[in-house]
Amino acid sequence: MKKREAPPEDGPLRADAARNRERVLAVARELLARGDSSLQMNQIAREAGVGVGTVYRHFPARQDLLEALVNEHLEALLDKAHAAEASEEPWSSLRRFLRAALDLQLADIGLAEILNAPRDAHARTSQLKAELFATSGRLLARAQRAGVVRPEVGAEDIQRLMCGIEHAVRIGGGERRVVSERYLTILLDGLRPTSG
Amino acid sequence: MKKREAPPEDGPLRADAARNRERVLAVARELLARGDSSLQMNQIAREAGVGVGTVYRHFPARQDLLEALVNEHLEALLDKAHAAEASEEPWSSLRRFLRAALDLQLADIGLAEILNAPRDAHARTSQLKAELFATSGRLLARAQRAGVVRPEVGAEDIQRLMCGIEHAVRIGGGERRVVSERYLTILLDGLRPTSG
Amino acid sequence: MKKREAPPEDGPLRADAARNRERVLAVARELLARGDSSLQMNQIAREAGVGVGTVYRHFPARQDLLEALVNEHLEALLDKAHAAEASEEPWSSLRRFLRAALDLQLADIGLAEILNAPRDAHARTSQLKAELFATSGRLLARAQRAGVVRPEVGAEDIQRLMCGIEHAVRIGGGERRVVSERYLTILLDGLRPTSG
Amino acid sequence: MKKREAPPEDGPLRADAARNRERVLAVARELLARGDSSLQMNQIAREAGVGVGTVYRHFPARQDLLEALVNEHLEALLDKAHAAEASEEPWSSLRRFLRAALDLQLADIGLAEILNAPRDAHARTSQLKAELFATSGRLLARAQRAGVVRPEVGAEDIQRLMCGIEHAVRIGGGERRVVSERYLTILLDGLRPTSG
DNA sequence: TATGAATGAGCATTCATTCAT
DNA sequence: AATGAATGAATGCTCATTCAT
Structure with missing residues (x-):
């Protein structure tokens, strides 16, 4: 070193x-x-x-560059999360937040990489990630308390599944806006509690 | 060249x-x-x-090697698809097939790469992919006719979403078997027609 | 790694x-x-x-190259050491050996580096060094038993002092053969037991 | 340029x-x-x-910096040389001087480099080196006239051998103070005229 | 056919030195 | 005078690919 x-x-x-x-x-x-x-x-x-x-x-290092690029978007995303939290509707605010997250992830291929990195180069990044994680956790918990999201998923699952959706959108064709909306809908419906 | x-x-x-x-x-x-x-x-x-x-x-080329490796698994998967087709239950056979597909994709990191490649090096690969695609399309259509899968998704969506799930499983920790089962369940529930 | x-x-x-x-x-x-x-x-x-x-x-790695270069000389030097050991005269055989060592060290600037390296890349090198060290140790001990070398110096001191002499020869001008002979003589006289 | x-x-x-x-x-x-x-x-x-x-x-240039650093020590060393010259005992004053020189060389890794440099960046350095060389030459000559140092060595030899001793001390372990004293003793004994 | 030695383009990284501010 | 950003040559090292044996 x-x-x-x-x-x-x-x-x-x-x-x-x-x-x-x-x-x-x-x-x-x-x-x-x-x-x-x-x-x-x-x-x-x-x-x-x-x-x-x-x-x-x-x-x-490459990581510093990446984080510099991504932090901007991370901040924007955190704003969205806070805005969602300020809203009263558990379900639609969660959806709006995830919608925004997906858009950002699709616009910035580095975002998912940073989100999934086990370690960050800058404290700022870690802080943003932690805050984002905590806020999305609260959004999720609220939706679960409202009975609109199945109780066994955690904030980490949401993050992973969102990266999965991002991946699914990326690997194929079609109008991104349309495809991502469809896949997000499927994911969100899948997150609802099982009726039976 | x-x-x-x-x-x-x-x-x-x-x-x-x-x-x-x-x-x-x-x-x-x-x-x-x-x-x-x-x-x-x-x-x-x-x-x-x-x-x-x-x-x-x-x-x-790397691609030739990859295809040779994957074709075996592609064939195994095709078998599963045919077996699923031979079954009578539209929903559970689809589920079984996707379960098998996810396992194979997780076991063989090259499978998804080949499935998503726009071009293949060997006709055999293209043929296998086409057959697999057609069969899974029939499985899907049958499930849709039975009213257990929403009508607007196509076989390509299924494939992309499955790769998304694979990705979601890969990027995080946890017992793979357990995590993949949970995420697959979410996906499949999300694929059911909207009740309302 | x-x-x-x-x-x-x-x-x-x-x-x-x-x-x-x-x-x-x-x-x-x-x-x-x-x-x-x-x-x-x-x-x-x-x-x-x-x-x-x-x-x-x-x-x-650089070290591999260096050792390949040096091992040849290390072997030659070991031969000299064995030959010296075979001789009967404690003093003159020690002198002959050190004379040969100095010549080789001057001819091969890498020799000293390898001799002083704490770690070797190849076992062969370590083996040669160990054998050389042991043999020169025996030559030294014999000379000490014969009372012609002061008792408090060890094989390691000899090696270090020889590298010192090499250095002294290198940094200045003059006919190398002559200068190195003079400096070696001084060293060897210095190694004799104090008369008083 | x-x-x-x-x-x-x-x-x-x-x-x-x-x-x-x-x-x-x-x-x-x-x-x-x-x-x-x-x-x-x-x-x-x-x-x-x-x-x-x-x-x-x-x-x-690096050389300018090095010389600036070293000149201080060069001056200190020159003082020692003059002090030694002022003393009456040819042998012990020579020894004291060399002892001090060795300490300084070990404390300042740049000293030997400057002493051995063929060219200096600053006239001041050249002047100091020349004076030091002359003074140590006189110390040596006096010791030779007193019959306690062999006649064939010159001031330059002393300088080179001292650098050799420094090198020998540096390349190995042990308590520097102790090791350098031992090696200096060997060198000085080696410098005495051959008894026989 | 098989081998594996050889090639060299390419990326990472460092550091002495210059020069705009 | 001082600053420190910028430069880019130089070095280390890897790996896909070719081709003599």
């Missing part, structure tokens, strides 16, 4: 540094959008028109 | 050639079972005790 | 492989002789006119 | 510049003491809490 130069986390960046950082992030984002989640440092540097060293300065 | 000699698909192999082929397949299978889906030619050759060249002779 | 392809240790090499191996060794030897003990794989490959992969195939 | 601005050697530094210079030197000294002789500019800058540029301004 070598000592590394700290990534410039604190304080506002110099204008040019910020520009480069953004370029790198933009390229990475585009790569993820293209479905390439390998995030190769040299490739990113090349496409961003900066030296490799610059990429490493901002993001010492 | 050089034109390659055709792999020796036709005609019976010499005894030693056949033995080598089997060794390679055995090793590859074991690697997949260990969860290593990279299928590196050199590694396979080494562990199989043959030269890399031999691996390439039998399987000019 | 990744599994590596075993270096081709056993069995005679193919003619071309042997040729390449020799080329690599020759280049490495030359680099050491030039005083460059960094042994960079890419550089060696380039100068040997082979691909990097070839160097790595024969010598998975 | 661009011509560089001269380092601001002449004229007093601004207070803050002087402070930075000292910080850099302190950090570099500490690194050397820790046994890290790589002296990486970025690392030094980081640990000193200054920018790399500042390190480069004060010390355009």
Whole structure:
């Protein structure tokens, strides 16, 4: 474990540094959008028109880059979760939240990777994940107390099944918006308590 | 891109050639079972005790090897599908089939990859996939006619959702047998027609 | 710790492989002789006119290469030690041995490195080192019993001091043969028991 | 190879510049003491809490930094040499001087490097080295005239052998103070004229 | 046919040095 | 003067693929 130069986390960046950082992030984002989640440092540097060293300065490891990309979306998702919690209807608020989650996961192939990673590079990421997990757990529990979700599933199951749905949408064709809506409906119906 | 000699698909192999082929397949299978889906030619050759060249002779590309591995399982799955078709109960036969499919997919990390591949290297694979697809389509249609599966899902949806479930099982912990059963139940309940 | 392809240790090499191996060794030897003990794989490959992969195939790590280079000399040195042991004169046989050791160390800058390395890549090297150490220990003990070497020095001291002498010769100019003889004489005189 | 601005050697530094210079030197000294002789500019800058540029301004090359560090010790050593010269006993003053030299060399891994460098970056260094060399030469000559050191060794030999002893101490374990004393004793005994 | 040695493109990573701010 | 972001050459290492034996 070598000592590394700290990534410039604190304080506002110099204008040019910020520009480069953004370029790198933009390229990475585009790569993820293209479905390439390998995030190769040299490739990113090349496409961003900066030296490799610059990429490493901002993001010492692939994981740092990934988290930087994803945290934005994680925050957006957390907002949705809080909004859902503020709503009064246990079922429809859960559905709205999962709908939003699925959209974000489909837009950002890195999101699921971060959600499922056992370890995070930045405390911020862990914190966001924990909060998100807790909030979705409360949403789920409320729905279960209301008797609209079967009691034996936990927040972790929801997360895994959502990643499963995301995967199912990704691997095939069709209009994403339509397909994901159909699959989400199936999942949610499957989560309702068994009537019999 | 050089034109390659055709792999020796036709005609019976010499005894030693056949033995080598089997060794390679055995090793590859074991690697997949260990969860290593990279299928590196050199590694396979080494562990199989043959030269890399031999691996390439039998399987000019990763895809060829993968298909050879998977076809066996594809055939087993097709058998299950036919057996399910022979049964009289639309619902439970569908369930049994999907249960078997999920087990196989979890045991063979390459199965889903082949099922979702847009193109196959061998006609045999395409044929098996088509037959499997058709049979599961008939199983599904029968269940839909019996009113136990919602009408708007197609065989392709089932396949994608099954891969989704597989993914959901893989990414997390827990006893696989138990988790996969729970997730499959949720999926199947979600597939039932909406009561209201 | 990744599994590596075993270096081709056993069995005679193919003619071309042997040729390449020799080329690599020759280049490495030359680099050491030039005083460059960094042994960079890419550089060696380039100068040997082979691909990097070839160097790595024969010598998975710098240490393997170094030991391959040095073991030859280690063996030669061990022969000298045995020959010295076979001789009857405690003092002059010790001197002859150290004289030979110094010559070899000066001819091969890697020898000292291997002698001082806490760990070896190959058992063969460890074995040679151990045998050499034991033999020189016996030569030393015999000289001490004969009262011609002060009793408080051990085999390890001899080895360290010899490396010190080697270093002293290397860092300066003058005819190596002459200088090394002078410094060795000083060392050996210093090793004699204090008369007073 | 661009011509560089001269380092601001002449004229007093601004207070803050002087402070930075000292910080850099302190950090570099500490690194050397820790046994890290790589002296990486970025690392030094980081640990000193200054920018790399500042390190480069004060010390355009590794050699400049090294000499700045060592010169202090060189001066201390020169003092010892003069003190030894002032003493009346040829032998014990020589011994005291070499003892001090060895201690300094062991404490400062850069000292030997500078002593053995064929060229210096700063005239000051060359001057110190020359003076030290001359003084130790006189100490040696006096000891030789007194018949306690063999006549054929020169000041350069002493310097080289001392570096050899330093090396011998460094490469092995044991309590440095004890080991270095033992090896120095052996060297000094070796330097005495041959009795026979 | 089989072998496995050889190739070399390609990715990760480091660090001395420059230069815009 | 000082800063530290940026650069990119250099090195380590892997692995898919070819081809001489």
